[in-house]
Amino acid sequence: MSAARVSIQTCDFNVATEIAALRARDARVGAVCSFIGTVRDRNGGAALGTDLVSAMELEHYPGMTEQAIEGMIDEAQRRFDIYAARVIHRVGLLQPLDQIVLVAVTSAHRGQSFQACEFLMDYLKTQAPFWKKETTPQGARWVDARVSDDEALARWGISASNA
Numbered sequence: 001m002s003a004a005r006v007s008i009q010t011c012d013f014n015v016a017t018e019i020a021a022l023r024a025r026d027a028r029v030g031a032v033c034s035f036i037g038t039v040r041d042r043n044g045g046a047a048l049g050t051d052l053v054s055a056m057e058l059e060h061y062p063g064m065t066e067q068a069i070e071g072m073i074d075e076a077q078r079r080f081d082i083y084a085a086r087v088i089h090r091v092g093l094l095q096p097l098d099q100i101v102l103v104a105v106t107s108a109h110r111g112q113s114f115q116a117c118e119f120l121m122d123y124l125k126t127q128a129p130f131w132k133k134e135t136t137p138q139g140a141r142w143v144d145a146r147v148s149d150d151e152a153l154a155r156w157g158i159s160a161s162n163a
Contacts, residue, residue, distance in 0.1 A: 005085060006069045008060055010092040013102055018086060022104050026083050029106040033113035035121050037101040039094045055135040058091045058100070065089075065129045072123045079156075080116040082107040087120065089130065122152040 003025065007013075015036055023029050039056050073085045088102040103120045107113040124130075125145070132143040153159075 005073050005087065006066045007088045008065055008091055009088065010090065012099055013088045015102060018088065018102060019104055022084055022086050022106055026106060028108060029083060030108045031110040031113045032104060032106050033110065033117040034102065034104040035117050036099055039096050039098045039100060052136055053096065053134045056094045057133045058094065059131045060091050061129055068128055072120060076116045076119055079119065081112045082116045085116065085120065089124070119156055122156060125149045126153045
């Protein structure tokens, strides 16, 4: 793993490898918090009253997306007492149960890591320039942000109106 804070990639990632590398760079680390997002397996969705999703495709603007996420990591470091953060976000065609995103944060104590990790995920869900398309039996459709995602970001004093 490289020392880069942000990676946008098509290939999968190994969570254990990423966290070990993040920890190895700083002997002060007393806490690591991570979030791993996956493509939900909604193929049983008919029984649950939801649409069947057989695949998800994510697109981004190379360079712009990384810069936006770098800026939010800088903001997390201003707001929370953290040592480092690593964000990996996959793009391309993904299948149910595939990993999509990893956010990992290190600090001296767990509270700051938990908060910074949640802050970064709330940002990624609403502000990072990604576009998501789901494939269902009815065809492909672009997915809009949800009001609940904007509300989560508002907890941090950031106003958004994506939904």
